[in-house]
Amino acid sequence: MNKPLTRPNTLRSGPDAAGKFGGFGGRFVAETLMPLILEVEAAYAAARKDPAFDAEWRRLLKDYVGRPSPLWFAERLTKHCGGAKIYFKRDELNHTGAHKVNAVLGQILLAKRMGKKRIIAETGAGQHGVATATVCALFDLPCTVFMGATDVARQQPNVFRMKLLGAEVVAVESGAATLKDAMNEALRHWVGNVEDTYYCIGTVAGPHPYPAMVRDFQSIIGEETRAQMMEAEGRLPDMLVAAIGGGSNAMGLFHPFLDDAAVRMIGVEAGGHGVDTPEHAASLTGGRPGVLHGNRTYLLQDEHGQILEGHSISAGLDYPGVGPEHAWLHELGRVEYVNATDAEALDAFQTCSRLEGIIPALEPAHALAHVLKIAPTLPPETLVVMNMCGRGDKDIFTVAKLLGEDF
């Protein structure tokens, strides 16, 4: 089934016409959705060629989101580590507090071009749901967000934000009632409402063209980083580090650098209680290829092909799959995939807050945990960029509870 993983001249040209990155990706959906997936693909291909579409998206990114996000030299953290020079790409400063809004704006503009009248989305931690609800408010589109009932309970502030923004939040009770089940339910709802509804997917997963489309919109992160690092240091970074759940912030940072062989890239998966336990969400480290949610990728699954629940301290990372382009880059060896445990992320969360005055989301706290491990081992001229893809306001209740604080 795998096409041979021969290395193309460029790693930036994927996917192929069938939506495949090597043997990963594709369009594994029910026939009812197939015509709609093809319609999204055609509409996106046309929008990409339209300068007016790009100009409108960039205008919104600049004036509504606040891009470009800064590239911040984390001087105190650098001193603390005593090695590589650490920069943060500050996507937590975006309107709505995370990178998600970059791709949401692009997708909602596409939905409007397609004449769709309402928007649905899935969400785990609530960041993608909040971003979608925000943009739907801006464009006066009805918005329904599917969220696992477990996540609704542990992410109450974001649930309230979505409601304030006018979105309907549907608590999904099926399965383990987390992100995977929210995505199942969003897909089911879409099957029943294909005529007027656009499904705004939050990560670089799902059926083609979503992995490529979300990556394209998120690549603004890497494009800005490239220009900003040239300005700050006069050269490209040596290493990029980003957290991986589905993998959209990482794909956005990595993609513009994939053909720069000297730039090392590290994706940090959620190690939960440890990848040697059943309680983690490290699909590339602890999973194997399979098909879920419309694409072939690495999945946490049992020996019978039943999907396992991911676990992470971060509700945004506990997804049992990963974007198919990451699966391909993993097998090619272009990107290294490591993991950080709940405990390491919690330490990094506190270290960053105290040293840099930046409270990170628990998702980038995993990337930071790896930076804290690796930076001391690197020479001081090494330039490391970590994607600070979300702010930690949404996580302070979770963290307070773990630290024994009681409000």
Added chain:
Amino acid sequence: MASRIAARFAALRAEGRGALIPFLEAYDPDHATSMAILRGMPAAGADLIEIGVPFTDPMADGPIIQLAGQRGLRAGATLAGTLEMVRAFRADDDATPVVLMGYLNPILSYGPARFAADAAAAGVDGLIVVDMPPEEAAVLAPHAAAHGLDIIRLVAPTTDDARLPLVLNASSGFVYYVAITGITGTRSAAPEALEAAIPRIRAHTDLPICIGFGVRSPEQAAHAARVSDGAVVASALIDNLAKSLDAAGGPAPDSARRVLDQVRELAAAVRAARQGADAA
């Protein structure tokens, strides 16, 4: 050997009626009960039988079949276990076609080549793999063909005329018309919608066409079997089974009988509905 599916549809055509295709979920609520339902179905009037293979993430199924799958998984259902059920069924019945309906990942995990060989050896006749559109079928279709297994394709109301030939050319056995743009067990298509939809597909294929999704009552089954070549009834049977279970999800002594009684009612209605009779 002519396929059981082709032979059965030829026999039904000679009788001038459509098929009743009841559905059961493997291991729901346990192995013994689902086996009793499977064994009892031909005598209750099933012309073909569809067996659902439990999967953790059934993307196209509504709550009734989702819960059936969860009960099945709790009871230890696997793809291998489902094939064993068919093998046991075949010891008594070598004529009634059996079609497995499920999702691709358990098949990939089993190994598509080995699965096709084992399924054919167990006596499976056809496969409906919900999340494997024709564009992605290369992973399984050659192995299925090599072992004489039909790949039964879903055609949906959203499948337009431009796409129909692609879907139908990748089909064998019969064509499964998904009557609604929606998931299983939610709503039903209007009779007029079905009467318009089936000729559109018929113009592109000689394969039998059966209707599923939203076929619940004996009247709906009779209508579907009259305007097409068969009616698939799934959620209504599972619903009835689920209502018979105790608080812990275990079977009652009469669980299987209740489902089979319902199959009998559906079969009586389908058999009374002659094809070519007044459809108004």
